[in-house]
Amino acid sequence: xxxxxxxxxxxxxxxxxxxxxxxxxxxxxxxxxxxxxxxxxxxxxxxxxxxxxxxxxxxxxxxxxxxxxxxxxxxxxxxxxxxxxxxxxxxxxxxxxxxxxxxxxxxxxxxxxxxxxxxxxxxxxxxxxxxxxxxxxxxxxxxxxxxxxxxxxxxxxxxxxxxxxxxxxxxxxxxxxxxxxxxxxxxxxxxxxxxxxxxxxxxxxxxxxxxxxxxxxxxxxxxxxxxxxxxxxxxxxxxxxxxxxxxxxxxxxxxxxxxxxxxxxxxxxxxxxxxxxxxxxxxxxxxx
Numbered sequence: 644x645x646x647x648x649x650x651x652x653x654x655x656x657x658x659x660x661x662x663x664x665x666x667x668x669x670x671x672x673x674x675x676x677x678x679x680x681x682x683x684x685x686x687x688x689x690x691x692x693x694x695x696x697x698x699x700x701x702x703x704x705x706x707x708x709x710x711x712x713x714x715x716x717x718x719x720x721x722x723x724x725x726x727x728x729x730x731x732x733x734x735x736x737x738x739x740x741x742x743x744x745x746x747x748x749x750x751x752x753x754x755x756x757x758x759x760x761x762x763x764x765x766x767x768x769x770x771x772x773x774x775x776x777x778x779x780x781x782x783x784x785x786x787x788x789x790x791x792x793x794x795x796x797x798x799x800x801x802x803x804x805x806x807x808x809x810x811x812x813x814x815x816x817x818x819x820x821x822x823x824x825x826x827x828x829x830x831x832x833x834x835x836x837x838x839x840x841x842x843x844x845x846x847x848x849x850x851x852x853x854x855x856x857x858x859x860x861x862x863x864x865x866x867x868x869x870x871x872x873x874x875x876x877x878x879x880x881x882x883x884x885x886x887x888x889x890x891x892x893x894x895x896x897x898x899x900x901x902x903x904x905x906x907x908x909x910x911x912x913x914x915x916x917x918x919x920x921x922x923x924x925x926x927x928x929x930x931x
Contacts, residue, residue, distance in 0.1 A: 645775045646898075646931035648739040650674045652768030657759060659751025662725055662838070662862075663707060665855030668747035670729075672767060675740040677774040680896060681733055683710065683723045687746040692721040696730055696743075698894045698917055706853055708891055708910050724749040727890030727910070732760035734893035735829045738769065739776055755837035755861040757886050761830055775930040781901025783925040787915040792907040794888075794916040796925070799902035806884045807906040813841055814865045818881035833889075835875050836882035839863045842871070888913055895920065897928060 656671040675682070681696040692712055694700055700710040708727045712720040729750055733741055753759040786795040802824035809817040822833065840848070840857075842864055848854045863879060864871045876882055888905055891913035905912070920926050 646778075648677050648772045648774045648776045649737050649769050650676075650679075650740040650772055651738065651764065652770040655763045655767040657751055657753065657763055659753045660856040661747065661749030662752035662755075662856050663853045664724070664747070664749045666747050666749065668745060668749060668751050670743055670745040670750055672763065673742040673744065674770065675742045677740060677772045679740040679742070681730065681738070681741045681893070682743065683726065684742060684744045685721045685723065685746075685748075686744045688721055691744075694721055694723055696726065696894060697896060698914070698921070701894070701914055704910070705851060706848065706910075708887075708894075708914075722748055725752065726750055727887050728752075728757045729760045729890070730893045731886045731890035732757045732764060732834065734889055734898075735824065735833075736761065736764055736769065736826050737776075737898075738764065740772065752838070752856060752861045755863070756883070757834040757836075757890075758830075761834045777897050777928055778931045779895060779897030779899050779920075780927040780929070781899065781920070781925060782927045783923070785916065785919050785923055785925045787912055787919055789912065792909075792912060794903065794905040794908045794912045796916060796920060797902050797904070799900070802899050803902040804885055804888060805902065805904045806881050806888060806908075808881050808884055809907055810841065810880075812867055814868065814870055815839070815841070815880050818878045820878060820881045820885065822885060832876075833882050833885050836879045836886060837861070837863050837875070838883055839865070839880045842866045884908075892917060895926075897926070898931070 651674045658669045683694040702711040707725040709724045711722040805821040807819045
């Protein structure tokens, strides 16, 4: 049986502040035709430039995923930042085609998780389209690493994701989670997990001009001994790392079949693995 592409059944908007810019922003998710993919549109800029949610749009950034298009002369183009939570929701819920209009340089952080985006998608509805989707099957192992941090992709009969983190001298400690992809379980077990940080890292990030919109309303923060607010899960940090991983892998443009294992990684290594999967020919692409 063919697995079809999907889009939204209607449009829906969300508003809030950007985690890093601190700016108020509104984004609207629209249905899109088959083979459009997931695309961002900066409606606040002349000509409403389009930024495809693809690996080729990646730009360097700290603590988030930043996408940009390229001007004809090769200069820096329009950008949109902190896209990973929305992309994780769209990818895991099977939304292949979506036009995301945004009136600022960053998506709203909302409560720091993917849940508000999941709820918006559910409210808008999901519509099947008469075109098969593409599956990327991992046929050979691939690993990228820096020091002891790594991300690996290995063949596996289903989509499975395993993540490990280790923050010594903090309440986070070492956490591992292995999860078999399921839209329903994503909504219950993964999407509500919020972005996290240690109190000692907050000032460093602000010195870099980041997390201007960060607060205990959109992140969980710990001191060296305790959390500054209640957790939704005992292992909420590692669950949130899965959200980041899913959002970053969505830039491949394929639904993956295989096992992705990450340890003490981040956006940069997530992106490097995706690029290596394409460059090495380790993905077998076909319609489902």
